[in-house]
Amino acid sequence: MYSPLGRLRRPEFTGDRRCWPCTVVNGILIGLLVGGVALVTPLGATLLAVVGCLGIWLRGYLVPYTPRFAPYLVKPLPWDPFHATPGSDSLAAAEDADGAAVMEALAEADVVRLTPESLELDNSFYEAWQAEMERLAAVGNEKLADTTVSVSPATAAVDVHRSGEQTYIVLSDGSTSIAGETWLRRPVAVVETAAAHTLAEWGVDSAVRPFAAHALGLFLDTCPECGGDVTERPASGCCGPPERGPSGELLQARMCESCHVRYHVFE
Ligand SMILES: [Zn+2]
Structure with a gap:
């Protein structure tokens, strides 16, 4: 019409x-x-x-x-409604990872199946990861923070920070520099920590697990925190600078449609 x-x-x-x-x-x-x-x-x-x-x-x-x-x-406001997430919002800094090596390790451990045309996640891995996400989504913030720190290699200290409705697990490398801090939204901590635990069961090397845990956000289709659909959309929100990749292309991300938590950015 x-x-x-x-x-x-x-x-x-x-x-x-x-x-x-x-x-x-x-x-x-x-x-x-x-x-x-x-x-x-x-x-x-x-x-x-x-x-x-x-x-x-x-x-x-x-x-x-x-x-x-x-x-x-809105800069003079005591909170920033545009960029609620400081820091990297992931267990692993993506720029430190060798994506191909991570995928190879996952394929070797039968977590994913690589063919020239496709990349599939193993069903039994997905079920085990899902069960672990459900378990971690039910634990309190302090317990989740301790569990997250145990799978994060470069972390010396951990803290729980609340800002409005958001809860962050703040990992720190022990220095006082802000660059040494990683602010994980609670749902991201649940997804990536559960992935790291399941990867350990599948025999994936501990050095690879944090990067692999972040990469697996690619396969998430339901938000463990609110049950919303996780779909692909532009990585940046409407306001502020657009997020671009190395060749200037607009980055896409997998995000929850209801709570807008970002689980994976396509690099
Ligand atoms: Zn959600």
Whole structure:
């Protein structure tokens, strides 16, 4: 069915992809503008308010370049609604890994099957990993932090940090530098620690496990924390700088559609 409103809609910025900080910043800007115009022409202000609200509803945001400037506007706030996750959000820094060697180790241990056309995860491995995820999702934060530290090679200290609704397991290399810290969202800690445990049962070398645990996020299709679908979408959110790979291409990631936790970034 033809719909003139449908043509105006930008699905990449609306529906479940709507960026709430951008929407709120736009609402406030339109509100200020409407207030100013109302001093001169009340009818004009009413029209502007209707067009403004319709525009934000259909297009996600109306003021051009909102995703670029909105992060600066909210900078003085005591929290950052745009980038809630500091640090690497994974047990292993992806740039340290040799992806091909990791996949070879996984194939040797029968965790994955590599063919020239496809990459499949072994069914019994997936079931064992799933069971371990369910077990870890049920334990408390402190217990999860201790378990996570036991599979993370370069960690000297661990802490649990809460920020709004998010809980982070903060791993530290013992230095005071922020670069030596890894902030894992709780669901990521559950997925990667469970993967590391299951990889150990399958005989994968302990040095490879953290990288392999991160790589396995590729096969996750259900979020262990909220039960949402994990699907592929752009790695960056709507606001802030887009995340690009070495040759400038936009990075894709596997993320939970409901809680927006990111489980794997395609490098
Ligand atoms: Zn989720």
